[in-house]
Amino acid sequence: MTRLLWIPRGIGLGLLAFLIFGPLLNLLLWAFAEKWFYPNAFPSDWGFSYWGRVFSPRGAAWEALGNSLTVALLTVALSLMLSIPAGYALARLPLPAKALILLSFLIPQAFPNLTVYVNIARIFYQFGLNGTIAGVVIVHTVHGLVLSVWIATAAFSAVPRDGEEAARSMGAGPFRAFRDVTLPQALPGLLAAAIFVFLESLDEFTGSYFVGAPDVQMLPLTLFTAAGGGNYQIASITALLLLVPSIGFMLLVERFLKADVLARVGK
Template sequence: MKPLPIAKLFFGGAVVFFLMAPLVAILPLAFTDSVFLNYPIPGFSMRWFVELLTADAWRRSIFNSLIVGAGTTALATVLGTIGSLGLRGKRVSLVFGFVRTIFLLPMVVPAVVLGVGMQLMFAQYGLANTYLGVIVAHTVLAVPFVVVNVTASLQGIDRRLEQAAASMGAAPHVVLRTVTLPLAMPGIISGAVFAFATSLDEVVLTLFVAGPNQRTLARQMFSTIRENISPAIAAAAFVFIAGTLLIGILVSVGRKRALQ
């Protein structure tokens, strides 16, 4: 393998620096003992992580994020997997392209537009200011990520394996359960991780459909920035990033084991 030219290495390093510089700048402030977000850091302390666990507002928001994230992950994974199976093997046509676009539409529609529409609709069905309403709203945004990942995984499955199982007398639901889904599991897991991350990071829809009792961690961070900026925001961001990296590592290890 030929080494990359210096220009490509420099360009790649510049892109990585551009993406990571804001994180590198904010994360050390999670360990400051000051009440202000400023450099140089006067001293190091874990007080802001303790506040995340002891302050009622932060503790409740973390609990709400886990509830909403778990519900969103489960619902989006099931719906996205079913949608991917339905779209699998269809010929490229105008109708197929339209249906596929409908599945991916929430990825490009502004969240404010979705938020206003959901607020009006949820008010009619009694879902406003409820956990179920927030989960449904987050699921709308998370399903496209599941569809993309599962569809890519299904495209890599050799259809002859399923045909062989069917030729031996396996019913369609048995082939699905014992052959198709296990082979597509890496994509399903990846889609579930993206769904959880999407729910964890969503603010705009939460502002429209959630009430005070459903305030998530992302919404709490947004409110804290507007009302009273403190290093607790940096501590929450550190937890966000560390948790995302940990989940990503676990998924990578799981996918490698699944492929072996």
């Protein structure tokens, strides 16, 4: 009886794998299809000619990839710069209305994105921020702060206070004690916040469109233009490009989040 259990289990896992990897496989097929018309199950012609077009000196892919990475990294930096002190203060200091402050970071999410970003675009236009990398970074940061402040608050709350007091008692000033004791212990949580903000920024579309386009080309915008024009090859190749930094980032983080660090996340 139990020996036959692998059959439903195998089917279940197969279905799950298909759900996750099926669309990606389709993406892969499209990326290398020269010709693929309706009744055929597979492309009739394979090749790299679209890759050549995407990466040609005239193609927008390189610029879009560069912009997307720059914006994502700057967004992570700005978000952490704001959410490390904010998270620490929310976790440690006796602030009144703590829950209210945490909720206020949700406000940008409480309204339809389009409405918010159209207005932001209008305001940014007055300050000359429209169509600049800085403008897009600010928009992405506002979006990413919810995640990073909440996660950072949780990360700092999980670090026992007396470790920092012990450092103070040894003669460390408040900043030194934070740097030597609290920050290293909160690092896994902060890294998790960084991953989320990075991935959010990478495929954020609405804000990039209203604030960035057409001066700042980003990967999701390139993808949108290509897909809208019915050019599935270009769209698929762009989508694959979008996957590369995500996977790279995951691998990097996986290297950092080794056993002893990971073991403390759950505690």
